[in-house]
Amino acid sequence: MSNIERETMEYDVVIVGAGPAGLSAAIRLKQLDADLNIVVLEKGSEVGAHILSGAVLDPCGLDALMPDWKTRGAPIKTKVKKDNFYMLGEAGHLRIPNFPMPPLMNNHGNYIVSMGNVCRWMAEQAEEMGVEIFPGMACSELVYGGTGEVKGVVAGEFGKNPDGTPSEGYEPGMELHGKYVLLSEGVRGSLAKEVIAKYDLCAGREPQKFGLGMKEVWEIDPEKHKEGTVTHTMGWPLGGKAGGGAFIYHAENNQVFIGFVVHLNYKNPNLFPYMEFQQFKHHPMVADLLKGGKRVAYGARAISEGGYQSMPKSAFPGGALLGCSVGLVNVPRIKGNHNAMLSGKAAAEAVIAALKDGRSGDTLEAYEAELRTGAVAKDLKRVRNVKPLWSKFGLSASLALGGFDMWTNTLFGVSLFGTLKHGKADAEATGKAADYPMIDYPKPDGVLSFDRLTNVSFAATNHEESQPSHLRLKDPRVAVDVDYAVYGGPSARYCPAGVYEYVGEAGSDPKFVVNFQNCVHCKTCDIKEASQNITWTVPQGGDGPNYGNM
CATH class of the missing domain: 3.50.50.60 (FAD/NAD(P)-binding domain)
Structure with a gap:
């Protein structure tokens, strides 16, 4: 051409x-x-x-x-009125007090918006x-x-x-x-x-690091809506399976923005980030908030997390x-x-x-x-060591060490840790399927949790089917011989839009199917595929998701 x-x-x-x-x-x-x-x-x-x-x-x-x-009329109206931080267990939660946190974590003066x-x-x-x-x-x-x-x-x-x-x-x-x-x-x-x-x-x-962020917009019962409230959670359901956490932002018009982030340096290729998000909504604290409400939008995108040393x-x-x-x-x-x-x-x-x-x-x-x-x-x-500390020591230790590091950077402009390295790229962190257990996820109930294809319809994504796939395989055989045989086909799980699937009869080599029409342009496949066999490129202009109030 x-x-x-x-x-x-x-x-x-x-x-x-x-x-x-x-x-x-x-x-x-x-x-x-x-x-x-x-x-x-x-x-x-x-x-x-x-x-x-x-x-x-x-x-x-x-x-x-x-x-x-x-005065120019920017759509930035909802001031943050309250900050909540919670550590979740499967059935309960523990409020983390705000006072030990460094000032940079305070959302005073910030706004909940649709970007x-x-x-x-x-x-x-x-x-x-x-x-x-x-x-x-x-x-x-x-x-x-x-x-x-x-x-x-x-x-x-x-x-x-x-x-x-x-x-x-x-x-x-x-x-x-x-x-x-x-x-x-x-x-x-x-x-x-x-x-x-x-x-x-x-x-x-340092290598750039990434997370996968998934988001739903819900309209909830007005009696439960607290405009300007910001909630962040850590812990369940991810636990030690991966880094990440969730957010719930009470925006205007009885809407809440509910999201879930999974750090893409997770090792177990059987992890299913989208299902972790759906499971999160069944936590009693979250389920009670959403009960009687309805989901009105869904989307996903990758997030750069490497920070200063990865720029x-x-x-x-x-x-x-x-x-x-x-x-x-x-x-x-x-x-x-x-x-x-x-x-x-x-x-x-x-x-x-x-x-x-x-x-x-x-x-x-x-x-x-x-x-x-x-x-x-x-x-x-000031925050350059938070991500590598989390990756090296896990959630609990990183809360203390990361908080201490942010305080020393804020007060004295120095870190006792210097500048920590990230190590491997996220694709390289993916382990072999045989070395990790399968993870059993509850089936979505269609009320609080939803299957991927149903949710993708709420992203209003569309691609002209007669064009070339914008998701390009360097070698189609690698998708089966390496990504499936060695890593268990993680693309069928890490994609938040159900683009990739392995189909075929038991006992025979599966066929790798790319449903590029579903793509919401999150780029996770380009980042996380262990073999780096998938390259994300642009489709025709105008294709992809059509987000409204995201």
Whole structure:
């Protein structure tokens, strides 16, 4: 397909992804130079369609970007009124007091929001400033210049046959060139993954670590609804099987956002993260809250958890990585949107300085320096050891050690542990099936807990079936000979949308089936598959989930 002729459009800055990072960059660029020609390309059917986050928003990023966001009518209304932390057992719970926790864990001044709605509002602000935003435009390729720099992207390619050849209705898309290209694709984006490998941006850094976050929106009994209440839990049902925890956020309109995060460095390939989430809702404390309510939405996405020591170099020839493309989530706070916004603002300021100097296509070293030393670095460095402590010592010990480490970092700016390493990538942590027990999960009851395919219908995900699968196998035989024979076929369990399954009669080799139409673009398969045999790429623009109030 490399000989295809495409039309070309020239911009000052091309931004891939209309999330909080990309939109912040676009807004800041226009604030600093209203005459710049800026385009934002979004693969979702509309801005916000692929945005899923908890979310309790620390407004510091938005304060820095648009201090008047309240008067501009931002959909950020529900202040956090109460913080709860619980350790769960199978039948009971223990409240963890707030007073021993470092101040950074306090949600005072934060807001419960739908980040999808926040991004829709940010897009409106950007368009009013003259930013061009094109939803439904998946960016499938990078375009390189004569010196090896990134100079643009291919967007809007439609109409390939399942085998990748052009159909009669094939549209080749366009090349959009920019003096700089900013990649804000979210976690494990395909273009970011390419530039990280091409320019060796992870050299000298720890492997990125990930979690799988699953979320449902429920409408509950008004008498049980406590707007502004934030609850986090640890312990049951995961216990020692994996790291992770849950959240329950009481939002507006009698809705609660209920979510569950499983760290993807778990060893037992028989673990079923989605079923752990469904089981969690049967805990008496949670079941009582949800009784009489109804689930109205579902979704899932991977979460970057490596923190400061896992951040790749964020600048490369011709562009920069923003937000979750770098991995800026503060794990103990379960927050990354504020850092995404700050990264977009910082990248925009570095671009403006470069353009004023008459530069283009070079490496924005000023942005890398700001991200490693500025406000984002300060936020992430204080908590850099929480995740590796949890991975090494388990939940109970890490609560004490991690809390102590956060306090010393907060009070004195130092850690007695230094900077701990993460060790293996999450795929490498997966153990062989023969070495671990099977796990028996209760069958969903259809009231509090649901099977995957039923829940996926509440993500409103859709993919044109005649296109090539965007989930590519490096070697189809590896899926059976290695992933099934050695690891027990964990893709049939770690995928929160039921994309992968092994079918066939007992006693014969199973057939590996990829139901790519179900995909909610969480990228877990690209991260967790032990053989690294699955590569996630973008489907046609507009395909995938259509999240509303997520």
